[in-house]
Amino acid sequence: MAKPSTGLSTFFFHKKRWLLLLLAMLSVSTAVAFIIRAAYDSSCDHRQHFNDVPGVGNRIQKTKDTQIGVTSSPLSFMKSKLVLLVSHELSLSGGPLLLMELAFLLRGVGAEVCWITNQKPSGTDEVIYNLENKMLDRGVQVFSAKGQEAINTALKADLVILNTAVAGKWLDAVLTKNVPKVLPKVLWWIHEMRGHYFKLDYVKHLPYVAGSMIDSHVTAEYWENRTQERLKIKMPKTYVVHLGNSKELMDVAEDNVAKRVLREHVRESLGVRNDDILFAAINSVSRGKGQDLFLKSFYESLLLIKEKKLQVPSIHAVIVGSDMSVQTKFETELRDFVAQKKIQHRVHFVNKTLTVAPYLAAIDVLVQNSQGRGECFGRITIEAMAFQLPVLGTSAGGTAEIVVNGSTGFLHPAGKEGVTPLATNIVKLATHVEKRLTMGKRGYERVKQMFLERHMADRIAAVLKDVLHAANARQ
Numbered sequence: 001m002a003k004p005s006t007g008l009s010t011f012f013f014h015k016k017r018w019l020l021l022l023l024a025m026l027s028v029s030t031a032v033a034f035i036i037r038a039a040y041d042s043s044c045d046h047r048q049h050f051n052d053v054p055g056v057g058n059r060i061q062k063t064k065d066t067q068i069g070v071t072s073s074p075l076s077f078m079k080s081k082l083v084l085l086v087s088h089e090l091s092l093s094g095g096p097l098l099l100m101e102l103a104f105l106l107r108g109v110g111a112e113v114c115w116i117t118n119q120k121p122s123g124t125d126e127v128i129y130n131l132e133n134k135m136l137d138r139g140v141q142v143f144s145a146k147g148q149e150a151i152n153t154a155l156k157a158d159l160v161i162l163n164t165a166v167a168g169k170w171l172d173a174v175l176t177k178n179v180p181k182v183l184p185k186v187l188w189w190i191h192e193m194r195g196h197y198f199k200l201d202y203v204k205h206l207p208y209v210a211g212s213m214i215d216s217h218v219t220a221e222y223w224e225n226r227t228q229e230r231l232k233i234k235m236p237k238t239y240v241v242h243l244g245n246s247k248e249l250m251d252v253a254e255d256n257v258a259k260r261v262l263r264e265h266v267r268e269s270l271g272v273r274n275d276d277i278l279f280a281a282i283n284s285v286s287r288g289k290g291q292d293l294f295l296k297s298f299y300e301s302l303l304l305i306k307e308k309k310l311q312v313p314s315i316h317a318v319i320v321g322s323d324m325s326v327q328t329k330f331e332t333e334l335r336d337f338v339a340q341k342k343i344q345h346r347v348h349f350v351n352k353t354l355t356v357a358p359y360l361a362a363i364d365v366l367v368q369n370s371q372g373r374g375e376c377f378g379r380i381t382i383e384a385m386a387f388q389l390p391v392l393g394t395s396a397g398g399t400a401e402i403v404v405n406g407s408t409g410f411l412h413p414a415g416k417e418g419v420t421p422l423a424t425n426i427v428k429l430a431t432h433v434e435k436r437l438t439m440g441k442r443g444y445e446r447v448k449q450m451f452l453e454r455h456m457a458d459r460i461a462a463v464l465k466d467v468l469h470a471a472n473a474r475q
């Protein structure tokens with residue numbers, strides 16, 4: 001017999017099983033292959049995507065299916081249309097998972113959706129197997145990138161969506177003489193902005209496709225410039241489509257009980273007390289993501305606090321996304337810095353994880369310190385804002401289009417000249433509780449206004465309508 005005192009665990013068991021799943025996933029990383037990441041960390045190099053799942057299982061995915069009303073979706077005009085999705089690879093990284101989200105949105109309105117993966121490792125791969133099954137379960141047809149079926153589908157399709165610049169290689173390799181017939185109905189979704197993607201090999205057909213869709217204004221502008229200057233080719237009609245948060249992530253972000261449980265759990269595991277202030281960088285650890293400069297700023301902020309004798313709670317930093325095996329030299333450099341400055345008790349390293357939601361629930365401020373041209377978009381930024389967190393970000397790339405300086409966070413310059421401004425901003429948010437909370441709330445409001453899955457679907461719908469129209473006119 002259930003006594004009232006067992007209420008909490010009973011409650012979680014019956015109503016919040018996914019929460020338990022989330023907690024379990026913090027320690028059992030093998031579970032991740034079954035989980036689709038709903039978040040997209042749009043680093044500009046898909047090979048370095050940080051794979052994170054705000055972490056919800058099949059159950060939630062299924063509920064979502066039934067929630068999408070065919071009539072209420074902005075994509076409902078895609079009903080019965082045949083869409084071929086061409087993914088450069090299939091993995092738990094940002095690009096492919098974002099394309100899968102689109103596949104499911106299209107399935108939700110009754111479109112016929114086919115999926116091919118251009119680059120697959122030889123042999124069996126558990127992640128690919130699981131992701132393909134997930135798609136098959138939801139009525140997406142999955143077939144080989146190279147066979148006749150791929151060619152026939154491309155010829156028959158109403159729309160072909162190429163995902164990432166690299167996927168361009170598929171056109172010549174597979175379609176050969178049919179390329180010109182297919183180009184007028186190709187929508188090219190681009191998430192990269194590093195130099196080595198500006199290769200004619202990948203993108204020579206770009207001028208002839210129906211349109212390109214890019215995650216931020218600054219990335220679109222960059223492509224416009226680089227294609228013209230370097231490759232002497234012209235971009236097709238280009239649409240900027242900011243991404244949105246998945247329903248799954250919003251469900252966790254808006255569930256105060258879940259957030260509290262996750263917060264306590266994560267803080268306990270890190271040895272951070274409830275009233276300590278926790279600043280986090282959640283990205284794959286690499287120089288491009290600027291964790292080294294973040295730690296320098298963090299150290300400077302500790303000095304500032306000491307020097308000015310400020311009365312603030314104790315502050316901590318956590319770097320989520322470590323992978324010693326990949327960035328050994330850089331990772332070692334970070335740890336050496338921490339040891340040398342004797343701040344080991346304040347800086348925590350967490351391995352790369354597929355579940356970011358628990359960390360977003362546990363922290364007080366997100367630091368998005370991507371360097372150089374910054375993020376193409378940086379989905380972690382809107383995810384953090386959904387959790388009512390202020391963001392301290394570099395004034396670069398997509399971050400500057402998401403964060404409103406002074407309102408939902410503070411922007412600082414990329415590079416060394418950003419170290420002191422970031423330190424000052426850390427101190428500001430540590431000293432002014434009210435400001436921190438207000439900024440978090442404003443960030444959340446901004447997400448509700450423009451960065452939900454619904455908004456992304458609206459934006460994509462407008463693009464698809466236009467592209468279909470253009471494709472029909474050219475055929």
Ligand SMILES: *[C@@H]1O[C@H](CO)[C@@H](O)[C@H](O)[C@H]1NC(C)=O
Pocket residue numbers: 218219221222225
């Ligand atoms: C694109 O080129 C223009 C003119 O040269 C320049 O002002 C702008 O900053 C460039 N934009 C990007 C994103 O590179």
Ligand SMILES: *[C@@H]1O[C@H](CO)[C@@H](O)[C@H](O)[C@H]1NC(C)=O
Pocket residue numbers: 323324325351
């Ligand atoms: C983190 O990863 C390293 C290897 O890269 C491993 O040795 C260590 O045990 C991992 N830590 C946790 C908590 O899983």
Ligand SMILES: *[C@@H]1O[C@H](CO)[C@@H](O)[C@H](O)[C@H]1NC(C)=O
Pocket residue numbers: 395405406410411412413
């Ligand atoms: C952000 O706003 C602060 C004032 O709130 C200002 O000092 C700073 O220069 C601004 N940064 C950027 C990158 O606009």
